[in-house]
Amino acid sequence: MSHQEAASRPGGRSSRVLTAIYTSVGELVGEGAEKITFPVIAERAGVNPTTLYRRWDSVHALLEEVAVAALTRDGESAPDTGSLQQDLTEWAQVIARDITRPHRARYLRAMVSARTEIVASCPVTEKRREQASEVVSRARERGEKTPSVPQILDHVIAPLYHHVVFALPVERDYARRLVRDVLAMAE
Numbered sequence: 001m002s003h004q005e006a007a008s009r010p011g012g013r014s015s016r017v018l019t020a021i022y023t024s025v026g027e028l029v030g031e032g033a034e035k036i037t038f039p040v041i042a043e044r045a046g047v048n049p050t051t052l053y054r055r056w057d058s059v060h061a062l063l064e065e066v067a068v069a070a071l072t073r074d075g076e077s078a079p080d081t082g083s084l085q086q087d088l089t090e091w092a093q094v095i096a097r098d099i100t101r102p103h104r105a106r107y108l109r110a111m112v113s114a115r116t117e118i119v120a121s122c123p124v125t126e127k128r129r130e131q132a133s134e135v136v137s138r139a140r141e142r143g144e145k146t147p148s149v150p151q152i153l154d155h156v157i158a159p160l161y162h163h164v165v166f167a168l169p170v171e172r173d174y175a176r177r178l179v180r181d182v183l184a185m186a187e
Contacts, residue, residue, distance in 0.1 A: 020045040021052065025066045029110040030103060036063065060116070067111035068123040070104055078131040084139035084146060085183055091135065092156050092175035095128075099164045112165050128157050145186040155182040 024044035028036050036059055042049040056062040079090040098104055111124075132152040139146045147155075156178045163170045 017045070017047055017051060020047065021062070022066050022069060025062065026070070026103065026107070029063075029066075029106050038062075064111055064123065067107045068127070070107040071099060071111075071124050072127045076127075076131070078135045080138060082142070084135065084142075084144045084186075085179065087135045087139070088152070088156060088179040088182070089176055091131065092160065092179055093172060095157065096160050096170045096172075096175045099160065100170050105164050105167075108161065108164055124161075125153065125157075129153060132157070147182045147185040147187075151182055151185050155185070 021041060024041050025036070027044065028041065033040070038049050038052040038056075038059060041059075041062070042052055052062065056065070079087050079094070081087050081090060099108055129149060132149045136146045136149055136152070156175075159178055160170060160175065162168075163174070
């Protein structure tokens with residue numbers, strides 16, 4: 001059974017262990033721990049370090065998984081209001097509210113600081129790409145002109161995350177402006 005399956009199975013030892021591990025990582029990140037290692041996480045979670053080594057290739061992979069879990073929610077979908085502008089505005093504001101919460105911002109910053117090399121893909125970005133695709137698909141079905149999914153990611157989502165990573169303000173008007181800007185790119 002994968003850790004994903006264990007996480008979705010209610011109750012059970014695997015679910016409790018995964019919750020303890022995620023909680024430990026969150027606490028360590030929240031405390032600003034200088035060095036997060038499998039032994040440190042295992043001690044905090046009350047599990048054997050081999051549990052971690054079996055499930056994750058590296059601390060980086062575990063940190064990224066915890067960050068993805070913290071920064072996105074299973075089953076989360078973008079709003080469906082019947083208007084592309086309203087869908088994007090609500091979605092941007094939901095993301096902005098979520099990632100600016102102190103513990104979410106810490107996870108995001110920890111994920112970024114854990115990266116030591118360029119990666120081919122990022123699970124948080126992939127989740128946001130799926131959601132943007134939903135929004136664009138629905139808008140096209142309604143006959144609306146739409147920006148591309150990459151334009152939405154580059155001109156709405158990425159700036160929100162950028163502002164949080166660098167501790168810049170993220171206000172409602174900022175999210176609205178990003179949406180207005182990307183809508184001007186619609187074809």
